[in-house]
Amino acid sequence: MKPLKDVIFRCDFGGKTGWGHVVRCSALADALCDLQVATTLLTRGEVGTLPRTIRECFQSIIQIDEKFPGIGLWKKLLGADANLKAIVVDHYSYRGNKLNRLKDLGSRLVIIDDDTGADLSAADLVVNPGMAVDLKKYSHSGKLLAGSAYALLRSEFSKAGKMGSHDAGEPNSVLIMPGGTDPYDIGAILLEWLAGRVGESLRPVVAGSREVLDRPSVQKALGKFTRYECLHDAGPADLSNWMSVCAYGITACGGTVYEMAATGLPFLGVTVADNQRDMGSAIIRNWGLPILEKDALCSDSLNAAWDALRRDYPTGRRLQIKGLDGRGASRVAGEILRL
Secondary structure, eight states: OOOEEEEEEEEOOGGGGHHHHHHHHHHHHHHHHHOOOEEEEEOOOOOOOSHHHHTTSSSEEEEOOOSSHHHHHHHHHHGGGGGGEEEEOOTTTTTTHHHHHHHHTTTTEEESSSSTTOOOTTOOOOEEEEEOOOOHHHHSEEEEEEEEEGGOHHHHHHHHHHOOSSSSEEEEEEEEEOSSSTOOOOOHHHHHHHHHGGGOEEEEEEOOOHHHHHHHHHHHHTSSSOOOOEEOOOOOOHHHHHHHHEEEEEEESSSSHHHHHTTTOOOEOOOOOOOOGHHHHHHHHOOOOOOOHHHHHHHHHHHHHHHHHHHSSTTTOOOOTTTTSSSSHHHHHHHHOOO
C-alpha cells in the first residue's frame, strides 16, 4: 500500500463539549506532522477562539455549520486518491450508519473513543486511551489500541515529567483546571472552598479560556486571595511548567488527568460528565488519587478528599505513574500509517 498523504480530523469543541477532544486531536496531528503527513481539522467550533498552539498543529482548519456535513464535502476533501488519506473522528455523534457512510468513501477510518458501548464496526482503527476499557463491549472489525500507553499527550508534558524535580517549586500554589469551558462553574466553587479552607496563604493558579476566567463568580472568588494567577488560553509549554512547579492540582477528569500525571503533579479529580465516571473510578483504583463527582462538591467531601491527597502526597512528593511515558500520540500516528 502506498504511504498515507493526508489526515482529516472531524472534531468539535466549545460549550458543553469542552476542549478535551480538540486538544488530543491536536497532539495526534502534531505527531502525524512529524511523520510528514498533512492534517486538516473539520469543525463546528468557533475557530477564532482556538488558542494559537492548538491551531498551529493543523495545517488547515475548515469551519462548518452542520454536525454531519454532506458527502459532497467529504468527497471534495478526499479527492481522487481517497485511499491515500485517513479520516479521524473524535465525536460521540458519529456511530453506526454515520461511520459506514464515511467508510464507503474509500479512506482509512480511525475513531478516538471513550464510550465502549458504541457501534464502531466500520472503523479500521479504534483508539481508547482510558484506563477502564472493557474490550468485550466493543463492536469493531479493525484494530483496537486501548489504555494509557495510547494517551494522546502533547510532547511538552512528557518532557516536563522527565526533566522535572521531585520538589515542588511553588509549595503554596495549586493549579486548578475545571475544563476549557467549565459549563458548571466548577472553578468558582473550588476557589470559594479553597479560600475558606486554606485562606490567604494559598496561591491559586487557574487555567481556562478567557471567557471562563473573566466570569464574575470566578473573579469574586479570586478576590479572596492575596496572590493568584490566571492562565488565559495557556499553551502546553506554560501549562506543563506550572504542573511541574505547583504542589497540587485540581482538575476535571478529562485528558488533563494524563497531563498532570505525566508531569508528576498530585491532583484531586472531579468528574463533570458521564463519560468521565469510568476514568474517575480507574484513577481511584489504579493511582489511589481522590475523585469526586461535580454534584458532590460540598465542603465536607472536598475537605476529606483534600486531606487524603495531602496525607498521601505531602508537599514535595510527586506522582510516579508507570506506563505513562508520553509517547502515546507517536504510537497512534505510527499505527495509522500502517493501516
